[in-house]
Amino acid sequence: MTPEHYFHLLTGKFEPEARSDHVPDFGYSPLNKSGMLYQPVIDVEYVRAGHSKPAWPDDKPFVVCLTHDVDAVSDFDLMQNIRIITKILKTSSNRPLGESLRRIVEHKISALRGLLGHSDNLCKFEKWMDVEQEVGSRSTFFFAPQFVKQVHRSDCMYRYDQIIDYRQEKLSVAEVMQSMDRGGWEIGLHPSWHAHADLNELVFQKEQIEKTLDHSIQSVRQHFLKYDPLKTHKIQSQAGFKYDSTMGYNDNLGFRRGTSYPHQCFDVEQTQPLPLLQIPLVIQDGAILAPGKGMRLDPQKAVEYIMHLTHEVKAVGGVLSLSWHPHTMNRPAYFDVYSQVLKLLAAENPWFATVGEVGDWWLKHADINLVEFTRGISR
Ligand SMILES: [Zn+2]
Structure with a gap:
């Protein structure tokens, strides 16, 4: 892969075709073949061309964006x-x-x-939040809808009136979401399987979170990263989302679209950018730690990989986004790696921000258009 291909890489032309009952993207990338998946090659090219790196609040050198996909609560x-x-x-x-x-x-x-x-302590949400607060950060929790019209066997099964333990209290899931929201954590939507290609379903699910919080939401990440390159980003923007963070891997880590920078999602059919910003997902817990998944790293090796990618992102001033599933609290390696990594990341002096905060800052302050940049070098 050479810079002439970066426009197609960024805009999704190389994404595998969607298949109804598969997530075809578990580890695939054309960057794999050239050993370039663990480097944000487009950002490197951008900086090499003489452009300034992104500027972040308080002159922070890069961003860490912490996220959680809430697949289960009890x-x-x-x-x-x-x-x-x-x-x-x-x-x-x-x-x-x-x-x-x-x-x-x-x-x-x-x-x-x-x-x-x-006692049901599947997630212990407060433990994830407290370890984040210790390094001065907040995160984005992507909650699943409680009602789904077209059900798939992989869909999440909790309801918002379900009672869970939270900070020595028995609270409903809705109350926990509201408490997170008040505390500065962001709540986004984790849509069901079929919602990746169904606008009505997606809107129906978004409204469930908005009704619970009594305000609109901006951010989305598809469950299982289930994604159709021709449809998903288009309907996400039509549903009113501003930020998506689905472009990552379930069985690998790295830069699926060759970049760690936020960038406009692209309508491949209409060949034009969409009013939807992508905050790429770089590292997911299960992909590196789960015994049945892609990388199967031991905790120490996982930390090494994460810090390797951290230094790659820091070198170009980009965004390192991580997704950790709260229901892994019963598997000690997950929380141990997360808390260990947070301390190591804090020592690198990033701006810790939610998906929404990264997106809001980027739309307001950034003067970087990777779609135009990559189009320019593809000629
Ligand atoms: Zn999920």
């Missing part, structure tokens, strides 16, 4: 387990019978534990 909630068992029964033809039975038994046991009064 294990033991009775009604949630009943909903999940119903869904498993309805979709049992999609999987081996043994697997369906095993999962039904698991969820029955979870429901029983809840009935027996076992």
Whole structure:
């Protein structure tokens, strides 16, 4: 891959075609072939061409954008387990019978534990928030909708009236979202599987969060990063989102579109930019730590990779965005790596900002148009 290809890389022409029941992008990038995935090659080219790096508040050299995809909030909630068992029964033809039975038994046991009064600490949201506050940061929590019109087996199953433990209190998920919102954390939408290509579904889901918070929201990241290069960004902008952070990997890390800079998403069919800013996702917890996923790193190696990418982003003054799933609290390596990395990142003196804060700053202050820049060097 050479700079003449960067326009197509940035605007999504190299993205694999969407397939209805797959996320075809688990680790694929044309940058892999040339060993360039772990460097923001477009930003490097931009700086090499003599342009100034992005300017950030207080002259900070780069940005760290912390995010969480809230796929689950509790294990033991009775009604949630009943909903999940119903869904498993309805979709049992999609999987081996043994697997369906095993999962039904698991969820029955979870429901029983809840009935027996076992304390449900799946996420411990406050622990994630406190460790962020210790380094002076806030993050974006992408919550799933509680109601989905066209259901997929991968969709999240919690409701906003579900009661969870939060700071020694029993609060509903809605109250936790409101508390985060008041504290300066950002709440965004984590749309269901089919919402990636369905404007009505996406609007329906966005309104659920907005009603809960009593104000509009700006940011979105698709569940599973499920994405159609021809549709998703277009309907996200039509639904009224300003910022998307879906362009990352489930089974790899690095710069999927060759950049760490925020940039306008592109309508590939109409060949024009959309009023939607992409804040690329660079590192996701499961992709590097989960035993069944792409990289399968041990915690120490994971920290090394993260810091390698941090230095790449810092060198071009870009945005390092990370996604950590709160429901991994029961898997100690996840929280340990996160808290260790936050301290290492803080020592690099970044501006810690939510997706919304990065986007707002960029729209107001940045004079960098990567679509135009890459178009210029592609001629
Ligand atoms: Zn998700």
